[in-house]
Amino acid sequence: MVGSASTIAIAAAVAGLATATPVRTKVGTFSVPQVKNPGFKPHGPAQLAKAYLKYGVKLPEGLAKTVSDLKILRRDSGSAKTTPEENDIQYLTPVSIGTPAQTLNLDFDSGSSDLWVFSTELPAGSVNGQTQYDASKSSTAKKLSGASWDISYGDGSSSSGDVYTDTVTVGGVTFKSQAVEAAKQVSDQFQTDSNNDGLLGLAFSSINTVTPTAQKTFFDNIASSLDTAAWTADLKYHEAGTYDFGVIDSSKYTGDITYTDVDSSQGFWSFTATSASVGSGRNNTVLKASGFSGIADTGTTLALFPDSVVTAYYKQVTGAKLDNTQGGYVFPCTTTPPDFTFGVEDATITIPGKYINYAPVDESGSSCFGGIQTDEGIGFSIFGDVALKAAFVVFDNSKGTPRLGWAAKSS
Structure with missing residues (x-):
């Protein structure tokens, strides 16, 4: 999470993976550049707290007080405080969802397996400038009957919502029946990062949190259509990098x-x-x-x-x-x-x-x-x-x- 504060806990449903509509054409390879998060202001204790919370570790007393005093994990009168220590991530990746396409900036996270997004189903007070996915405005969105997701966090908070299948495009490559988890409730930690619209998980589908049937990640859905079932991370120091899918770029x-x-x-x-x-x-x-x-x-x-x-x-x-x-x-x-x-x-x-x-x-x-x-x-x-x-x-x-x-x- 990047990154992103207090993300997905390691416990998850491991029910059989859902069958999704196959990609019908060979797409070969594609590359997606990151974009710089304009609101990023690095703060080490906040990032350490984020990592501990992501994996269910109780914050040490001193660290908990520091992030609390900085109001990194709070909201004030329905709007996030803007401080030099804003707890967000540095780089995000544009992802298109729905028809017509709605572009959201997501955190590509190899430590989780859900594609979840801010949505118009959230209460107004939970949104702080994020772009919201609106399933009602997508002609290809289909609600997955009976499906829900509920992600628990190490600090006792959680995010949850319902599930749609919709067209998702990353770097020009489209999967037409990707599970998109629409948030109906998000924790304060996510609300404070106005530029981050959600996560795209790149861990293994076995820890996807959708119930009663876990869903496949975007990568697992498109892997068979790639020249090579692999993706690469070329992250940079103080500048945006790239993720490549289906190719190992020798350059x-x-x-x-x-x-x-x-x-x-x-x-x-x-x-x-x-x-x-x-x-x-x-x-x-x-x-x-x-x-x-x-x-x-x-x-x-x-x-x-x-x-x-x-x-x-x-x-x-x-x-x-x-x-x-x-x-x-x-x-x-x-x-x-x-x-x-x-x-x-x-x-x-x-x-x-x-x-x-x-x-x-x-x-x-x-x-x-x-x-x-x-x-x-x-x-x-x-x-x-x-x-x-x-x-x-x-x-x-x-x-x-x-x-x-x-x-x-x-x-």
Whole structure:
């Protein structure tokens, strides 16, 4: 979520997948660019809170108070407060829904499996500038009788609604009977991000939350029509990147792609990293020589790693300290953190230190929040955007069993 605050919890319905109308023509490949969220103002504690809530972890007392005091998780008189710490995501992707097309900017989230949107079925007080899907204005919308969705959040709030099938187009590729989950109720955390109109999940369909029958993701619905049943993330540092479907664009990476097996049993793109170290090349110091499991999650901004790894890393960062009020490690903004390197099979991926200097936590701009924080309480590590931006990443389901590919970026 990106990202997006307090998103989908990991518990979900795993009933048989719904049968959808097949794509009748081979579409081959397509690419979709991200667009910059004009309201984005990075705030590390808010992004950490978002990640914890997404995976059902109770916020530490200091972090909970910080986000509450900043009014990131509140509304005032029916409208979201605009603060320098607005809790939203940096990049969104345009998606067309319905006939005629209604364009909504969605967060592509490999950590969830629902395509849900703000809709005209929401109370007026729950909408804060978001574009709303109006099923009544789409000639191709069909209500899925008896279907509903109800997503629970780690802070006890939830979002829910009913379900339609409708024409959905991403990057020029259309699926005519995609499940579109229309929100009738959304939590305050989503209301505060006026530019984000919903999520498009890219995890595995087994954790889609529609009941009584789970629905397929957009990718699973179109996979058989692609040249290759794979999609790639080429996320960028401080600029919009691209998602490609059906093609592995050789111009976007250098050297070889290193593939590693994915455990999809929990519905996520889960894999085992082989090591972690601080620095790169001959100047690196091993932080963890054995493997640790994690998921590749485009919907989470920060990278969350084992507590022992994070503690050892920040011992190498000048002026770093654990700030319980902010909920994580901070350091002077003038500090350039060392690189962080993790292993994938026999390859290494290096997160540049500048990525780890995420954003100031105070108005003076003197103290900055680390882009790497602890995964304590989650049960696995989260390779969010801070990590994914360091590589060209392939989400591949073309070989019968899923796998993740990692390669050095071409630029």
